[in-house]
Amino acid sequence: MSKLQPARGTRDLFGEDMRRMQKVIDTFRQTGLAYGFEDLATPIFEFTEVFKRPLGDASDIVSKEMYTFTDRGGEEVTLRPEFTAGVCRAFISNGMQQNLPCRLMSHGPVFRYERPQKGRYRQFHQINAELLGPADPEADVDMLAFAWRILKTLGISKDVVLHLNTLGDVESRAAYRDALVTYFSAHKDKLSEDSQRRLTTNPLRILDSKDEGDRVLVADAPNMSQFLNEASLDFFNRVKAGLEAVGVPYVHDERLVRGLDYYTHTAFEFVTSQLGAQGTVLAGGRYDGLIAQLGGPATAGIGWAGGIERLSMLLAEDPGTPRGTIVLPMGDAATVKAFAVAEALRDAGHLVTQDRSGNLGKRLTRAAKANARYAVILGDSELEKGVAVVKDLDSGDQREVALAELAASLEA
RNA sequence: GCGGGUGUAGCUCAGUCGGUUAGAGCGCCAGAUUGUGGCUCUGGAGGUCGCCGGUUCGAUUCCGGUCACUCGCCCCA
Structure with missing residues (x-):
């Protein structure tokens, strides 16, 4: 094993891992287009304040998980730990309130300094969607239908349950919070150590504590x-009612809360039992006060983020690579001619690679391993006749085809 | 940040009660088969046994530390 390792909690993405993640991203974008979303890419780092204010100083993300540093110009900046704050900052910076509603989709790496586990990395990747402007509950339904369609298209909806709850508006949430603090304070000595801390940092979190003693109180x-x-x-x-109308199954989970301060009303998580403690695969909620809090025009918003690694781990199989054609030139003249043949096939929309090394048997072995559909064998003897040998790698059949008819003779 | 488990070839893993050249399967390379693959057979390459230190005549094996992964907690996608 080499001494050269990637930094803790980071990894190189290639091969099957990359294909699986790319399938999640592709499905997300295609589905997003169907719901009227536009692509948005924000910087992967922002001024620290952009994340600090909305997430709340007491949140774990701000207090101990952010990659924050001072750059060479003396600015305090932070690698994004999530998308929403940066998207809202972009909304304000670019005056997007002129063009409501804004349906914005993004994807890319996010960074949190946490102890790594399977499905939990320090650099990980999210798909993210935000709908800015609409304040009606039907907008929430739209966003959940969007998310659900992605899970269905990926073929993983059967492994996932939508947990839904409401945190109420600011007034309701504050009243509930006070009631919880009063209730739990009366039993403080019976609370777990973690929950005693949560009493001041995030009392709602006590509701989903895993401690048995806490659960009795809860x-x-x-x-x-x-x-x-x-x-x-x-x-x-x-x-x-909207979810029932649109056909998205859910369970009302009264103990579902969110760790971030800016949520109001709808909160939800799509949860799987297949990833151990990292079961939340896509989650979000409504954040009507966030844009105003950041200094923008009062604008309602709802959004969600999905963990690309976690979603891709639920995929039943390797998505694989598209099957193509491989051109095998045999001999010097054919090697030169092969470029024109390959380019002409690409012009016609075929996926084409060439293999110039080794004997024919070696090349066919590699072609089979690469899951190619056709091999186009181009030897000097074929060149003289203006033909190539087209070999169907599934059936093993082969025949001579005139070079001019080559593209048309291959199934796309 | 807290508690537990693991670390031997590219991959999945045996093994050494501390002792000479550390093994298997898969994969890779070559040949049998001078331009016809997926099967078969034969041969080959590939390891400072995660890293550092300690004990010992001798450590891949025991001990300590460290790094990485992993399970749970915390938190969250």
Whole structure:
């Protein structure tokens, strides 16, 4: 094993891993186009403030997971730990409120300093979608239908359950938070060490604690639904009705909360049981106050992010590479002529490689291993006749074809 | 950040109760088969046994540290 390792929690992506991830990205983009989304690429680093303010100083991401450094000009910058804050910053910077609604899709690497595990890396990749402008619950339904269609297209929807909850509007959420703090404070000595900390950092998180002692207390804790005001309740009911109308299955999970401060109303996670502790595969929610908080015009928003590595691990099989044609020139004259033959095939839309080394048997072996569909054998004797031998690598059949008819004789 | 497991060939793994040349399967290369693959047979290349240190006459093996991966917690995609 070489001493040259990639930095902890990072890895090189190639071969099957890369193909699987690329399939997730391709499916995401194709589906996004069908829902009217446009591509957006924001920088992978921003001024630290862009992430610090919306995520909240108390969040783990800000307090201990960000790759933050001072650049040579003395600026405090941070490698993005998520997409939403940067997308909202771009929305403000570019005056996109002139053009609502904004449907923006992005994908790429994000960075968090965490202890790596399977499905959890320090540099990982997300697909991300944000819908800015609409404040109606039907917009949430649209976003969930979009996500669900990706999972269906990837063939992994059967492995995933949508957990849905509402955090209510700012007023409801604050009231609930106060009630939880009051309730849990009365039992503080019985809470786990982690949850005692959460009491100040993020009390909602106590609700999904895995500690058995905590769970006993949680069972009798007040429910969010008791604290929803009329508007929040109506909002959530319309989201649920919409999901039923559009045919996206879900479970209402009262204990689902989100770690980030900017969420309001709808919160959701698509969860799988197949990735151990890293079961959340795509998640998001509504964040109506975020853009204003960043200093932009008050604009509603809802979005989600999916972990490309995690999604790609659920794919049943290697997507493979497209099958093509391989041109095998035998002899000096053929080697020169092969370029014109290959280019003409590419002009006609074929996928073409050449193999010039080794004897014919060697080359056919490699062609079979590369899963090529056809071999075009071009020897000096064929050249004299203006033909090539086309070998079907599945059936083994082969025949001579005039060079002018070569492209038409191959199935695309 | 906390607790546990693992680290031997490109891959999956045996093995050495501390002792001379560390093995298998798959993969790779070559030949049998001078321009016809996927099968078969034969041969070959490839390892400072993760790294550093300690104990020992001697360490891949025991001990410590470290790095990486991995399981759970935390957190999250």
